[in-house]
Amino acid sequence: MQLFKTLVLTAGLGFALAASAQWQWVDKDGNKVFSDRAPPSDIPDKNILRRPGGNRPAPPPVAVDAAATPAAPQAKGTDPALEEKKKLAEEAEAAKKKAEEARIAAARAENCTRSRQAKASFDSGLRIARTNAQGEREILDDAARAAETKRLQEIIAADCR
Structure with missing residues (x-):
């Protein structure tokens, strides 16, 4: 009898896990739809209520006015180490070309x-x-x-x- 209860409990948990792997969305008529498959491509992301694994869709990005946000500070000048490496590379290339x-x-x-x-x-x-x-x-x-x-x-x- 104890074995029977354990099997029934395990089966019930298995069904609960299967049910959690469901999609849920609102169709174009306003009805909630539950399915184990993804919604059709004509359903917008805002109408998808639940995805498998319980992940909710990310909220739509908010448009930000470019004039309202300050621009990133521009680096003034150049990196002296980088310039030195570039200069050395150019000199080495010129010497190689001259030797050739x-x-x-x-x-x-x-x-x-x-x-x-x-x-x-x-x-x-x-x-x-x-x-x-x-x-x-x-x-x-x-x-x-x-x-x-x-x-x-x-x-x-x-x-x-």
Whole structure:
């Protein structure tokens, strides 16, 4: 008998918990509606009386006149530490850019020197031999010498300014 009373009490509490997970709102005709599902989207928030968990809807925000509230004080000046960091970052970036330009200029000067030396060799009239992809040595003919001389002249024109 004691077990039966405990089961009935547990079932009753279970039904009470299920009932507390209900929505309650006032429909467009003014009738209170209870449901386990959310109200339709055409029901305004002000007509929702209860949500599951007993949370009431938040009150609508009150419009505040912007002229009536004082504006937040504007920070005058700047943060010196931030300005110093910004300045150091800009200087580091400028130094990095200058170093890159110096590296490119040195590479161009090296290309210019090598191209002029190679062109001098081609202009001397000596036979020029190269190693092909198979590792065999081949002598350049007049067409290949002319093409290589033209390529070297383009490199000189681009890098020797």
